Amino acid sequence: MTAEEVRLLFAYDAWANARALDACSALTPERFTKDMGSSFSSVRDTLAHIMGAQWIWTERFHGRPTTALPKADQYADLAALGARWAEIQRDLLGFVNRLSSADLDHSFEYRDTKGNAHRNVYREVLQHLANHGTYHRGQVTTLLRQLGVKPVSTDLIVFYRELATQHVK
Numbered sequence: 001m002t003a004e005e006v007r008l009l010f011a012y013d014a015w016a017n018a019r020a021l022d023a024c025s026a027l028t029p030e031r032f033t034k035d036m037g038s039s040f041s042s043v044r045d046t047l048a049h050i051m052g053a054q055w056i057w058t059e060r061f062h063g064r065p066t067t068a069l070p071k072a073d074q075y076a077d078l079a080a081l082g083a084r085w086a087e088i089q090r091d092l093l094g095f096v097n098r099l100s101s102a103d104l105d106h107s108f109e110y111r112d113t114k115g116n117a118h119r120n121v122y123r124e125v126l127q128h129l130a131n132h133g134t135y136h137r138g139q140v141t142t143l144l145r146q147l148g149v150k151p152v153s154t155d156l157i158v159f160y161r162e163l164a165t166q167h168v169k
Helices: 003-024 043-061 078-098 122-146 156-168
Strands: 107-111 117-121
Touching: 003 043, 003 078, 003 122, 003 156, 043 078, 043 107, 043 122, 117 122
Parallel strands: none
Antiparallel strands: 107 117
């Protein structure tokens, strides 16, 4: 995987997150936080988990220690969560966009939330992070359907199709 491919993967990730947030705008505040008995109880909690994972990995990339994911209940509504996520995403994309292909093969050390030391290669963590978001956006899609809201497609091929039409114009 080259640096350009990683940048494209995270452009897709940002696009998919934006689409998921937009689909959630159809929810009332009560349905946004309704306990659905899922891995993360509500749509808000699931989105906050995706966002929190992006935050914690970005902090680790920058060598800043972390001890816990942000608590979902600090985001009263979709607007608050979306505003915070925009900040995190800017930081993450800034980091990704500065990486060279050689950087992707370098490892970095960090501690997980339990204090255990780890060493991983950037390429592997970035692939994990993108895959993690895709997995949990799928859960959001299911929750939206259960709440009677039409979800939007966040499939990678849809992103590529949109990208192709932008290049044609």
